[in-house]
Amino acid sequence: MKILVCISCVPDTTSKITIDPSTSQISSQGLTFIVGPYDDYALSRAIELKESTGAEVIVLHVGGSESEALIRKCLALGADSAVRVDGNPTTSAQIANAIVSYVNQNPMDLILMGKESIDYNSGIVHGLVAGALGYTHFNPVMHLDIAGYGLKLEVEMDGGKMEVSCPLPAVLGCQEPIAEWKIPSMRGIMTARTKEIVVLPLESIGQIQIVKADIAETARKNKMIKAEDAEQLIDLLRTETNVL
Amino acid sequence: MKKVAIIAQTKEGQLSDTSIQLISFLSSFTPESILLVAIGEVKFASLPASKSVDVITLSEGLWADSSSIEPLLKIVDGFTVFGIKSIQVDNLLSLLAASSSQEMISGVQQLTYSAGKFTISKSIFSGKASLTVTSESASYFSLNRNFDFSGNAAYGDQSISSVTTLTNASGSKASILALKPITGAIPLPDAALVVGAGRGLKDPGNWTIVEDLAKALGAATACSKPVSDLNWRPHHEHVGQTGVKISPNLYIACGISGAIQHLAGVNGSRIVVVINNDPEAPFFKHADYGIVGDVNDILPRLTKKLQSH
Numbered sequence: 001m002k003i004l005v006c007i008s009c010v011p012d013t014t015s016k017i018t019i020d021p022s023t024s025q026i027s028s029q030g031l032t033f034i035v036g037p038y039d040d041y042a043l044s045r046a047i048e049l050k051e052s053t054g055a056e057v058i059v060l061h062v063g064g065s066e067s068e069a070l071i072r073k074c075l076a077l078g079a080d081s082a083v084r085v086d087g088n089p090t091t092s093a094q095i096a097n098a099i100v101s102y103v104n105q106n107p108m109d110l111i112l113m114g115k116e117s118i119d120y121n122s123g124i125v126h127g128l129v130a131g132a133l134g135y136t137h138f139n140p141v142m143h144l145d146i147a148g149y150g151l152k153l154e155v156e157m158d159g160g161k162m163e164v165s166c167p168l169p170a171v172l173g174c175q176e177p178i179a180e181w182k183i184p185s186m187r188g189i190m191t192a193r194t195k196e197i198v199v200l201p202l203e204s205i206g207q208i209q210i211v212k213a214d215i216a217e218t219a220r221k222n223k224m225i226k227a228e229d230a231e232q233l234i235d236l237l238r239t240e241t242n243v244l
Numbered sequence: 245m246k247k248v249a250i251i252a253q254t255k256e257g258q259l260s261d262t263s264i265q266l267i268s269f270l271s272s273f274t275p276e277s278i279l280l281v282a283i284g285e286v287k288f289a290s291l292p293a294s295k296s297v298d299v300i301t302l303s304e305g306l307w308a309d310s311s312s313i314e315p316l317l318k319i320v321d322g323f324t325v326f327g328i329k330s331i332q333v334d335n336l337l338s339l340l341a342a343s344s345s346q347e348m349i350s351g352v353q354q355l356t357y358s359a360g361k362f363t364i365s366k367s368i369f370s371g372k373a374s375l376t377v378t379s380e381s382a383s384y385f386s387l388n389r390n391f392d393f394s395g396n397a398a399y400g401d402q403s404i405s406s407v408t409t410l411t412n413a414s415g416s417k418a419s420i421l422a423l424k425p426i427t428g429a430i431p432l433p434d435a436a437l438v439v440g441a442g443r444g445l446k447d448p449g450n451w452t453i454v455e456d457l458a459k460a461l462g463a464a465t466a467c468s469k470p471v472s473d474l475n476w477r478p479h480h481e482h483v484g485q486t487g488v489k490i491s492p493n494l495y496i497a498c499g500i501s502g503a504i505q506h507l508a509g510v511n512g513s514r515i516v517v518v519i520n521n522d523p524e525a526p527f528f529k530h531a532d533y534g535i536v537g538d539v540n541d542i543l544p545r546l547t548k549k550l551q552s553h
């Protein structure tokens with residue numbers, strides 16, 4: 001079985017996001033990048049499946065060469081090989097399209113992604129890839145088991161969960177508790193050095209134009225109420241803000 | 245935008261208020277036709293529109309692959325398709341968009357349309373920033389639950405011109421083994437009022453004070469990640485970076501420190517109240533109202549006050 005894990009490389013969750021005034025875009029100054037936390041869940045489950053079933057795990061990232069250290073980390077965790085589609089994608093369609101082109105050349109049984117990237121928060125790349133390839137799609141998946149020639153999944157839905165079975169090939173968006181995040185072993189780090197990262201070009205497609213980025217300022221009132229007057233809160237919520 | 249379609253989830257036959265607002269909002273662009281694709285049954289009394297609306301309801305079942313969405317794809321061909329963000333809506337929109345080679349924008353916070361061009365503000369970094377984009381060609385849009393309708397609610401006479409039910413008889417290749425709806429509680433993503441609690445509650449047994457307050461308010465309950473990791477509360481209650489993102493009118497955070505990953509899930513809330521016994525808790529900087537105090541003292545008093553009138 002061949003499993004493709006698509007990873008986003010995103011600013012660490014504690015990053016302070018700033019705008020570069022000269023470009024009106026998000027500044028990359030002072031940001032530390034990590035593999036998207038949901039993508040990390042997807043990768044961890046793929047590695048577990050490799051250990052239990054002997055699956056082959058390939059990691060794919062669409063982005064620039066600055067992400068290679070993070071791709072190496074995925075290899076150190078146990079992925080067999082990696083692909084980087086080189087470029088600076090600005091839309092979900094470009095990312096999805098790059099993944100679809102790769103899979104058209106290299107058919108996969110299972111494609112795992114995070115339920116969303118924590119920079120763009122779109123939550124759609126997996127659906128776009130599934131739609132274009134005609135694969136079965138589920139998102140967000142909380143448990144994944146191989147059952148016969150297909151999968152048994154627990155999937156969150158609006159207002160509950162469902163258990164489904166589906167055939168391969170499939171594209172899944174993953175979320176916890178699908179697997180435990182893993183830490184690379186020393187041996188993993190050593191062997192990752194010699195594993196291959198194939199670099200492919202990114203086709204530019206799509207018509208969405210980015211005009212500018214802005215920081216969202218949510219002004220909060222920051223009013224303190226003394227503990228002994230706590231009941232006042234209810235009055236303030238009723239009169240000052242009309243939320244009750 | 246000659247033809248617009250709205251994909252909306254219904255609950256017990258009702259459309260959500262935001263879906264209704266969306267229909268009114270889109271009517272203001274005076275399209276030639278409006279199509280409502282309802283996931284689940286829809287009772288028509290709940291449908292206000294200033295134009296006649298065609299309705300398609302999707303039968304129960306999975307709409308999770310190209311073969312099952314084929315009939316729907318033919319119907320929405322040529323439409324500009326909108327939905328209010330939810331798991332099912334986004335999954336369906338993205339499958340439809342890619343199956344018809346259309347571009348999709350998700351996380352839309354503001355949208356204007358003029359001279360054939362959309363200008364969109366999309367929230368990014370869990371609401372910490374936004375991106376302004378323009379597009380002449382994108383035709384699938386998923387709007388945030390707290391989308392800025394800017395008071396646009398031109399409720400008019402309702403009239404339904406036709407209703408069709410689509411079944412995915414052609415067959416999804418997947419099948420449902422079991423459905424586990426969350427019963428009883430108010431679903432977190434839809435809730436207008438939310439009471440969240442964290443490790444400051446010390447023990448799962450102490451959650452009665454949180455539940456009592458939520459009940460007195462008619463609010464849903466939420467928790468921080470460590471609390472669900474410890475199995476004190478169910479996983480689906482955890483809000484934040486890796487959990488549910490909420491945007492209620494009111495969020496009351498009890499015994500939660502206010503880590504940035506927690507804030508990422510709740511900073512879309514209109515009013516934030518923080519109750520914490522540590523005056524230095526970072527959450528206070530992100531609060532509209534703060535009370536430095538012990539949850540065991542404050543929460544029951546708030547509940548009592550609400551119950552008294």
Ligand SMILES: Cc1cc2nc3c(=O)[nH]c(=O)nc-3n(C[C@H](O)[C@H](O)[C@H](O)COP(=O)(O)OP(=O)(O)OC[C@H]3O[C@@H](n4cnc5c(N)ncnc54)[C@H](O)[C@@H]3O)c2cc1C
Nearest residue numbers: 442443444468469484485486499500501505506521522539
């Ligand atoms: C990649 C990543 C993703 C993460 N995702 C999430 C996420 O989605 N959601 C999330 O919540 N966290 C997330 N976290 C964890 C996050 O960083 C914090 O550790 C977590 O939010 C802290 O939870 P807490 O506030 O309940 O606990 P604590 O930080 O332990 O805070 C407890 C608070 O309770 C107060 N307190 C104690 N006793 C009382 C009392 N009697 N009365 C009143 N107050 C009291 C204390 O002063 C303290 O401020 C993530 C972390 C990482 C690294």
Ligand SMILES: Nc1ncnc2c1ncn2[C@@H]1O[C@H](COP(=O)(O)O)[C@@H](O)[C@H]1O
Nearest residue numbers: 006008062113114116117122123124125
């Ligand atoms: N640049 C990228 N390269 C590879 N995979 C990506 C990229 N961006 C997003 N993804 C995958 O798509 C998922 C959903 O992303 P999004 O639709 O942007 O929220 C992520 O969790 C990743 O698994």
